[in-house]
Amino acid sequence: MMRATGVVRRIDNLGRIVIPKEIRRTLRIREGDPLEIFTNHEGEVILKKYSPIGELSTFAQAYTDSISQLLGKTAVVCDRDQIIAASGAERKSLQGQEIDKKMEDMIEERRSQVAQSGDKNFVNITDSIPFYAQAAATIICEGDAIGAVMILDNDKNSKLGENELKMVTVAADFLGRQMES
DSSP: OOOOOOOOOOOOTTSOOOOOHHHHHHTTOOTTOOEEEEEOTTSOEEEEEOOGGGGGHHHHHHHHHHHHHHHSSEEEEEESSBEEEEESTTHHHHTTOBOOHHHHHHHHTTOOEEEETTSTTOOOSOSSSOOSEEEEEEEEETTEEEEEEEEEEOOTTOOOOHHHHHHHHHHHHHHHHHHHO
16 A cells, blocks of 8 residues: 655656655665665556565575474574564564664674573564574675574573574575575
């Protein structure tokens, strides 16, 4: 469903149009972000934020399914805006959710980590579901941080360690290499 914004802009002599700052902020569009351009039979031009990881959603889903089945924990793959693939008990609640700003910062900083709730570097992936332990690795493609792979546990007594960190690091590396080929 499309919403009218009340904003009208003219195309300049180079064919450019400025997307207003408030719309960019609301849709989390940053300078340099790729946008896909669509048209329809009614003459509408539609801009959609492009997610390179979205193209790997089948691979990402297979990877999260495998990790979740092996460990019995929640596994997710996200891009810099939302969760692309999720497996485990919270799958339906997480799929397509917007990620937390701190999670976005972790990706931007290219951090990989194991953390428990209460640790200074612990980040919730979303505001909607609390998790208490995490292992996370950033997905790098052609030098850009484009997303993350995470193992999450909502058991307050859970501790994740080096094995889980290695598992998400391998998954992140695999998905980054798939994007490059």
